[in-house]
Amino acid sequence: MDIVEFLTARLDDDEAVAKAAGVGPRDKWRTIEWYDGQFENGLTVSVDVHGVAGAPVTSRGNLLRADGEHIARHDPARVLAEVAAKRRIMERHFADQDGSCVGCGFNSVEERSVEDINACPELRDMASVYDSHPDHKQEWKPIAEFVRKEDYFSKPPALPPGWAIAPNRPKGKEST
Numbered sequence: 001m002d003i004v005e006f007l008t009a010r011l012d013d014d015e016a017v018a019k020a021a022g023v024g025p026r027d028k029w030r031t032i033e034w035y036d037g038q039f040e041n042g043l044t045v046s047v048d049v050h051g052v053a054g055a056p057v058t059s060r061g062n063l064l065r066a067d068g069e070h071i072a073r074h075d076p077a078r079v080l081a082e083v084a085a086k087r088r089i090m091e092r093h094f095a096d097q098d099g100s101c102v103g104c105g106f107n108s109v110e111e112r113s114v115e116d117i118n119a120c121p122e123l124r125d126m127a128s129v130y131d132s133h134p135d136h137k138q139e140w141k142p143i144a145e146f147v148r149k150e151d152y153f154s155k156p157p158a159l160p161p162g163w164a165i166a167p168n169r170p171k172g173k174e175s176t
Contacts, residue, residue: 003118003127003140007090010130015083018076086126093120119143 093103100112101120107113114120118140127140 001135002095003120003123003137004090004094006130006133006135006137006140007086007123007127009135010127010133011083011086011090014079018079018083021076089122089126093117093122 089103093101095117096102096112098112099116101114101117101123102112103122104112104114104120117123121143124140124142127136128142130136131141
């Protein structure tokens, strides 16, 4: 199994679970205030699921506010939107006939930047959220070394051996 097959299977799983929740793509879960007589500090909420206020999502039917807000924020509609976004990324990062990642482009000598689809940094980042899955491979861990935007603009890129940057000369002036 390569990283593309792994990610496709995980996204299929996420999509199936979200659809099984039975919520339409426009339905949003939300938190509502809940007082159960046990807490007087307003730290508990209930999650409104399927448009039914107070529908229990735990055995007690209420949650600590932070837990309830987290659950509501990751409702099935959002999960389906994230699955669709990740599939679009995968449509741009696919293996060519040589196994190189098309989405990662070419380097300065017209070779594919990423010669093995399993080394694609975008796909590795996506796969990292499933690292506890038994099919996840250690070799897919995210690549820690990359060019950061602030480094790119603050440090000039390294030149190949034998190359030099010509000094700026005013136009129309001949060198002597």
